[in-house]
Amino acid sequence: MSDEAFSLRPIGRVHSPWTQGTGTPVQPPSALGITGTVDIFPEFIPGLADLAGFERIWLLFWCHRAKAAAMRVLPYRDTQMRGLFATRAPARPNPIGMSAVRLLGIDGGIITVGELDLLDGTPLIDVKPYVADYDAYPQARRGWLEDATVTDGPMRADHRFER
Amino acid sequence: MSDEAFSLRPIGRVHSPWTQGTGTPVQPPSALGITGTVDIFPEFIPGLADLAGFERIWLLFWCHRAKAAAMRVLPYRDTQMRGLFATRAPARPNPIGMSAVRLLGIDGGIITVGELDLLDGTPLIDVKPYVADYDAYPQARRGWLEDATVTDGPMRADHRFER
Numbered sequence: 001m002s003d004e005a006f007s008l009r010p011i012g013r014v015h016s017p018w019t020q021g022t023g024t025p026v027q028p029p030s031a032l033g034i035t036g037t038v039d040i041f042p043e044f045i046p047g048l049a050d051l052a053g054f055e056r057i058w059l060l061f062w063c064h065r066a067k068a069a070a071m072r073v074l075p076y077r078d079t080q081m082r083g084l085f086a087t088r089a090p091a092r093p094n095p096i097g098m099s100a101v102r103l104l105g106i107d108g109g110i111i112t113v114g115e116l117d118l119l120d121g122t123p124l125i126d127v128k129p130y131v132a133d134y135d136a137y138p139q140a141r142r143g144w145l146e147d148a149t150v151t152d153g154p155m156r157a158d159h160r161f162e163r
Numbered sequence: 164m165s166d167e168a169f170s171l172r173p174i175g176r177v178h179s180p181w182t183q184g185t186g187t188p189v190q191p192p193s194a195l196g197i198t199g200t201v202d203i204f205p206e207f208i209p210g211l212a213d214l215a216g217f218e219r220i221w222l223l224f225w226c227h228r229a230k231a232a233a234m235r236v237l238p239y240r241d242t243q244m245r246g247l248f249a250t251r252a253p254a255r256p257n258p259i260g261m262s263a264v265r266l267l268g269i270d271g272g273i274i275t276v277g278e279l280d281l282l283d284g285t286p287l288i289d290v291k292p293y294v295a296d297y298d299a300y301p302q303a304r305r306g307w308l309e310d311a312t313v314t315d316g317p318m319r320a321d322h323r324f325e326r
Binding site: 008 | 289
């Protein structure tokens, strides 16, 4: 590990119906119909200008309830251990998650979002517009997920990555 | 701004042909044919297991050469100022970038990638598999980019976000 370190400060906080890991949807397609809000701290509100026209936004967040990282994990969508970086497990060396949620509205510093798969109280690190030109590769081959044993339908989390 | 802070440590480093901001491709579709490597630090190499089958990977990185954030910026693809969070400009409160690059090969801790739009020496924060199920929304409405005045063809950066 390098000696270099960088410091992050939250720019806002997520408010969602999910108060514990168990039962929280895994990724936005498992959270259809679930809405919540993101409160952006005052100094950053001017940066939300021009965002309203995007259908989706990336939320980058700190996985504040994730346990320490292990280099091999049992992902939700399979029954065998996989390398951590081949999964989206929240327990990572730098526990930053990203979710492409649906943008429903912006009122001052409050962003209303749909398909929200984040825990209540999650610290927000960044917001970026979802831009299909460089974010959407619908045909991209999906590695072990092509043969995964657990792939169908909405998925809810359990305690496995939570501290 | 909250008093809360989180600490990041690089998990690896990017090696690319791009040594300064000016001339560096803006996003992977502007970097067709450009290859480079990502060196993962030894303790994290076991986490790369099972990654080889994915066509693309997300690189999350620290924009180490970005200047301080401003809440309004002139994006590359337009001729008017836009709210920072409606752009992918690297100069952000938490300067974390993400690029869905093409995965060409993995040899030990060295990942060879294509469509590489990152500066040489960029600290790597995370690697995640690109999973179309929750990353690809090809029809997502693109806000101000729908009417942007500068949208065609590959794009190269200049000094505007660099310190």
